[in-house]
Amino acid sequence: MKKLSLLLIVAMLAMVMSACTSNSNSPGAGQTEPGTTQPDGSGDPVTLKIVYKDEGTANPVSVKFFETLEKSLAEDEGLNVKFELVDLAQGSYAENLNLLLLGGTIPDIIYFQGGDQQIADQGLLEDLTPYIEKSTYIKEIMEPHNQTRMASYPYLLWIKPLAPKAPVVRADWFNAMESSKALMENPTVDNYYAFFKELVEKKPGEGKPSYALTAAGDIAEINFIFNTAFGLDTTWLKKDDGTYEYSKVSQNEKEKLTFYNKLYKEGLLDPQFITKQWDTKEDAFYKGEAAVITGTAGKIIDLYDGRMQELGGDDASLIVLPPAKGEAQGFGATDVTKEARGLAISSQSPHKDVAFKVFDYLASPKGQMLDRLGFEDEHYKVVDGEIELNEKYYSEWYARFWEPTEIQSETPLKTPLLGEPGTESLRMASDYYTEDNNFIIPEQFIANWDAMNNLYKEYSTDFITGKKDLSQFDQFVEAWNAAGGAEITKYANENIK
Template identity: 65%
Template sequence: MRKSLLALLSLILVFGILAACSNKDEKNQGDKDNGGATTIRVVMKDDNSSNPVSEKYYDAIEKGLLEDENIKVNFELVDLPQGNYSEKLNLLLNSGDIPDMIYFQGGDQAMADQGLLEDLRPYIKESKYLKDIIQPFNEKRLENYPYLLWVKPLAPKVPVIRADWFNQMETSKTLMENPTVDNYYAFFKELVEKQPGGDKPKYAITVAGDIAEIDYMFDMAFGINKTWLQKEDGSYEYARVSSQQKEKLEFYNKLYKEGLLDPQYLTKQWDTKEKAFFDGDAGIIPGTAGKVIDIYDGKMVQVSGEEASLVTLPPAKGEYQGFGATDVTKESRGIAISANSENKELVFKILDYMASPEGQMIDRFGFEGEHYNAVDGKLQLTDKYYSEWFSRFWEPADYTPVTPVDETTPLLSESAEKSLQSAVEFYEEDNSFIIPEEYVANWDAMQNLYLEFTTDIITGKRPISDFDKFVKEWNEAGGEQITKLANKNLR
């Protein structure tokens, strides 16, 4: 009896082990081959598993991949907690949870330095579609830093104003013909004093949290056309500690003191900045060229009518003119592939598919019946398309959809098209370089020092005469070493 019991227990144990192994194999097979589809884990800033639009969008890509490329995938969207995307993403990655496809908006370099991101250049070279749509600045960035890809048009921050207010102002024509700093000041002044919206706007321009967005408008006019400015003796100095920067900060302080710059700009986030614009509290808002300007235009027309469609304003003109120099050291944001993914080739095939005519149809136009309707062989875009849809992946500079867009509902509004044209017209390449790892901590401290000082100057907490003190502090915080490095790299 005892022997029979032991034999029975042994048999149960064997079956248990076999069952566990079988379940483990099934789980592994299920992870890899979910109903014949390979699971690809994706983390993207604006998509999550609880968003029905996100789920529908990735379902459409799954269907397209299967029908057009005979690729079976199952997307699993990785959710992040609310808050700063870059910070939350880094917490996820540092925990060891690294999805197959990752959208970065900062924080990627530490991962690349650890060898955790895949070099994309060999894949692009052998691609079917992507190799034909990347721009020269994308190529330069990939050569310098081959881990991120972001095929989008040049996208500086471009200022816009509603047309009904713009058309009421006496200084508008002069500004457009000759957008000097003085003429911009006069335009701002009239906008607030005349208040073409009745009792609005309350201030001329709003930005989100710091002066980066307004710098796009004014940097080059004040002579800041590169990150590193060449002095008369041929040496280079950092633009933010230059005399040109000092002169620009005096101008910003003037705008703030006279109530032309949003007095709450420091506490503004992107959503409250936009609310101030659509509510009419701010007359001008800088927005990312292209689709963001298009969304702004659509929302403003919805809120205030067709006469309030947006006018794109030019960059200020002075020593130079433009929306700032374009950094070609690396993509500041973009999509990466995990070097540890078991499905790297498949992930890239997905990225390549999104550059195909079929992939672009999904990515650029959204859902039929919601964002567009097919009428007489043409796509008619809806109000919902203009107010909410955006491309998650690629936006080639030269794009002709397979099905043409109806002329009455263009892909981009006039102001959005103008913003992209301005970006190309005023393109200038920067001379910045990737800061070596051993200097990154110092560089971050120096940037924080810069932000703190500029805030104090603009808001009047410190006099402009303290600029020399700031330069001294900046050099002591590591600026002197990095300036030497810059002169070594740039000569």
């Protein structure tokens, strides 16, 4: 009897707890939905943890942005939200984020710049498709390439213009070079080489630059300039017999690496490009150690331009260089399988709906006013009913979230959102746009794919620096195929349409 009574008590407690749990997700009499303000301005705040590269508590602009966003959400949407910025250690963002997530700390909103697929494969990222379908503003500002990417990989959202990395150089140094005109009129690989060589030999910056070109950690950024010129215009190249081969094991790749090795041996390529991070790369550019770097087309290039003029004066404004011309010309084919970077919502978050409401608000006219334009009286002023952007806007501000092609501002803009270099870089990106033929790597190949890419990085770095002779390129191809390349090549030939 005692055992029966105990079981009854446990059962009754379970029923009460279940009822409480179910009721906690839906407001009852006198209650509001979590995160919703009541008429008197009160209400339970929802804390959204967010991890975002460069947007930590040590960045006062970031702190002010999210504090301002909290106020705007409350005033415009009745959402009582508190943002908690999650700081990561210095170093590789992707690696440190991965350590955070695999360690069990999973913020509500996560910015990824690589490394997201293994997290998505574990079911830790929310499918955003139903949220987008029900959205008020997000679905209206998505570009066709956003829609294509979300259809195949619905976890990352990144509504930005198509923006490859484009090379830039100081105008005063560019104008001092005799080779500049030929480069702009006919940007062949040979003319790029001549321009780089003249920069290092002439040293227009009072003994600088030390080298013509630098990059952050590997050759990916340099490839935006030269890949297409060497015929590396898609991930999978179609051979004469109609079959496909992976571009990085092709003879085209060998020819490109031979050119990079030439730049390295002659001191035109930064000898420390392998160890540089994005910040030390930019620092080398600003200090004049490197003459040319690549920056993301659009606002980032404008930020580079603003910073360079702060340091070197108006004559140091930036000129955007065209992609190299050869077998073809362009900044490389655009991956439409998935967003390469973007914002995700944790599937483990208890506040997924609120998190997406934040996303949707930032796509609204009022949200865009903050995200795109910054703080009134600091980055812009309203004069005679029009928005005038100031120099601080151009040198400091960038959208943390969405940048649709056209901004839906409640107040008309008197000055353009982008400066001349940013506008020119986006024009070039549009002019040279092509779609890639790559595909999302199936789960059964992912482990091998990572190993194969690491193998490529090791060999390509050794080829460029001369640790390995390029006569060993066939040895690399054999190793790549043995590491899983043969199987993935077979899969590609069976599935590429």
